[in-house]
Amino acid sequence: KAGVTQTPRYLIKTRGQQVTLSCSPISGHRSVSWYQQTPGQGLQFLFEYFSETQRNKGNFPGRFSGRQFSNSRSEMNVSTLELGDSALYLCASSLVAGGLDTEAFFGQGTRLTVV
Amino acid sequence: DAKTTQPPSMDCAEGRAANLPCNHSTISGNEYVYWYRQIHSQGPQYIIHGLKNNETNEMASLIITEDRKSSTLILPHATLRDTAVYYCIVRVYGGATNKLIFGTGTLLAVQP
Numbered sequence: 001k002a003g004v005t006q007t008p009r010y011l012i013k014t015r016g017q018q019v020t021l022s023c024s025p026i027s028g029h030r031s032v033s034w035y036q037q038t039p040g041q042g043l044q045f046l047f048e049y050f051s052e053t054q055r056n057k058g059n060f061p062g063r064f065s066g067r068q069f070s071n072s073r074s075e076m077n078v079s080t081l082e083l084g085d086s087a088l089y090l091c092a093s094s095l096v097a098g099g100l101d102t103e104a105f106f107g108q109g110t111r112l113t114v115v
Numbered sequence: 116d117a118k119t120t121q122p123p124s125m126d127c128a129e130g131r132a133a134n135l136p137c138n139h140s141t142i143s144g145n146e147y148v149y150w151y152r153q154i155h156s157q158g159p160q161y162i163i164h165g166l167k168n169n170e171t172n173e174m175a176s177l178i179i180t181e182d183r184k185s186s187t188l189i190l191p192h193a194t195l196r197d198t199a200v201y202y203c204i205v206r207v208y209g210g211a212t213n214k215l216i217f218g219t220g221t222l223l224a225v226q227p
Binding site for chain 1: 149151156157158159160161164202211212213214215216217218219220
């Protein structure tokens with residue numbers, strides 16, 4: 001079956017712009033989480049959605065937002081981009097939220113460069 | 116969520132077993148131990164998880180100490196393709212969340 005699909009794979013934006021990243025989870029998975037990975041901070045949790053509801057949020061400013069659609073696809077948006085937002089953004093999908101024996105499957109990520 | 120401590124790097128000869136340790140001395144009774152790995156520039160890949168019993172799958176074995184304060188991931192016959200950063204994570208179950216807290220991980224370098 002198809003894995004987690006993230007689009008686009010690479011993106012270059014200018015400071016002050018906004019960006020939207022997309023994640024299509026594995027078919028049947030209803031939980032989608034987003035992570036930011038930078039060389040300095042490592043992998044950090046951004047937020048998590050289940051059945052179109054945000055279940056959990058990491059410690060990021062309000063410029064970072066997300067949503068989930070009825071087909072479980074998710075988007076994250078970053079407004080007023082800063083140089084420090086340059087990172088690999090990873091999306092992970094899971095079958096359910098908080099269930100036993102539930103592992104996360106990650107996409108290949110979107111590499112965002114802010115110039 | 117309990118914190119984990121891992122060595123920053125390890126070397127292993129190709130074909131030999133790689134034993135990656137993880138300390139999670141503050142783990143709670145309702146937290147599982149998960150292992151993921153990340154090969155350069157790819158998304159993390161799930162390896163294995165366990166609660167208190169030792170677990171084995173086609174990729175690896177997970178040995179959890181009786182007091183659950185530490186664990187070891189074992190790759191029985193390491194290959195060059197196993198070179199990656201390995202993350203040990205503890206995660207609560209039953210909390211309606213799949214949030215993962217990643218530490219700095221262990222960079223495993225498999226040498227030919």
